[in-house]
Amino acid sequence: MDAPNEEVSRLYGNRLRLRVCGLCRDGDRLLMVRHRNIGPANTFWSPPGGGVEFGEKAPDALIREFAEETGLTVSVGDLLFVNEVIAKPLHAVELFFVAQVRTGLLRLGIDPEMGLMNQLIDDVRFMQFDEIKALPADEVHALFRHCNSLDDVFELHGYMH
Template sequence: MTQVVDKSVVDSPRQEVLKLYGNRLRLRVCGLYRDGDRLLMVRHRGIGPTDTFWCPPGGGAQFGEAAPDALIREFSEETGLDVHVGPMLFVNEFMQPPLHAMELFFEVQATGGTLHQGTDPEMGIDEQIIQEVKLMSFAEIKQYPPEEVHALFQYCDSLDDVFRLRGYLQP
């Protein structure tokens, strides 16, 4: 028996991502949360050539919202964690046309909350792109093909290297 897949259902997250974030420059804030030898990562669908994209938690700052406040909000929405925002470490320019974002990466520490898979409030319940929230070792992260993980990992050979990144990362 052949299963018929409704392509509009498969493309829905990608279309939602393009509608909300495509063809414009966004300012994103991202947090690096470390628990021992693991880094908190979020798996998204609708981004990249394979529809699987792992990156540290974060999202868009809203007009009039300070970057640390945006990151606190994003962590709560995506992961359920309350965080203290530490120093800004580096800037990454994310370019996967039609997506383009300037990303400010901060070190964060958890202060409360319970880790769980959250949601993206800009998206409807059927268009959610957050698929998983997970603490991952550096080896686990590097097992994924480069197009399925954030580009920052191409500059690193260890989890310690991630926290030593500084300046502007070239796209």
């Protein structure tokens, strides 16, 4: 069986991938998902999200991804910004939406694309902005480099890379 990094490269590498991500706020905390074996530090925190399937509308994909990764049912709000990531062999265009919890209990979810022995998600929780900013830069999504507060996250707009 492939190692997780090899499986990620095999599944998502050497092609453009459209992703949706949800910024889900609970007061002064933001919902974050930790993936193992991603990035140079082999751990990576980011807002919930994932790939859009052919024929699937972006908001529907985000609802599905939240259910898979967090157990939560969300409503999808405004599109805030677009982020492009090129870290060969990966290339993704990410659409960041506001997401609000409607129902469900927060739980550790799964990546259905990955084998049971190669699951990437190993933590999911609401985090204070200071906790997020305290993470090493290579262990957290690049969007946080542009922000000094949680309010700043929701003020991002346009194209980022």
